[in-house]
Amino acid sequence: MSEKLRRHIEEIIKLTDEEFEYVLSHFVYRKFLKNQYVIQNGDYVKYDYFVLSGLLKSWHINHKGKSHIVLFAAENWWISDPQAYHNQTKAILNVDCLEDSETLYISLENREKLCSEMRKMEYFFRKKTTSGYVAAQKRILSLISDHAKQRYEYLMQQYPDLLQRVPKSLIASYLGITRETLSRLTSQHA
Known part of the structure; x- marks a missing residue:
């Protein structure tokens, strides 16, 4: 380990x-x-x-x-x-x-x-620490300026297997969207 x-x-x-x-x-x-x-x-x-x-x-x-x-x-x-x-x-x-x-x-x-x-x-x-600060800034800017689809796509780049590991309700919470919106986004990318 x-x-x-x-x-x-x-x-x-x-x-x-x-x-x-x-x-x-x-x-x-x-x-x-x-x-x-x-x-x-x-x-x-x-x-x-x-x-x-x-x-x-x-x-x-x-x-x-x-x-x-x-x-x-x-x-x-x-x-x-x-x-x-x-x-x-x-x-x-x-x-x-x-x-x-x-x-x-x-x-x-x-x-x-x-x-x-x-x-x-x-x-x-x-x-x-610096890369963490940069990532946090990107996330904040994404939350205030990107559309849900862009935030979802960026998350899938960062964590490709996340949908298989995490309930959709938690992913929706992370993205700042409803579970219904997330379902629409995931069906578009299926």
Whole structure:
């Protein structure tokens, strides 16, 4: 399982075996069951999770009680409540498992320690954080300016097998559309 993390890191930087073992020593393995919470709104967020296998989602419930999917995290994705993780505050998001999932997680303290000791890892985390910010900006702009069809097509590019893994109601929530609209879109692409 640790080889998945190494391959993921080495998409950006190269590590010697000794360096990788040191990096890995800062992570903890944890398995979660389908429907199990990883983070709940109101809890302090101590960890950022790298997904080895499975599928998780982060979501928020607005003041009207409506659920909004913020992110799906499949294999080789990271998931947490970034604001709460980096500020060491209470979560405003929930994170739970759509499938049995295996993760490697890292505390902010260990991440900061790695970054201060290994310039390579500082670079890696900076690149990952930057790409996350860019993806979030694209998603926001898509939600406010793209048609439902464009949002759906972009999602299918990002997560080609998502329709087979996730209930349509969750995909509709992520896209900000009704389930009926999603059904029309999926029938057009069948």
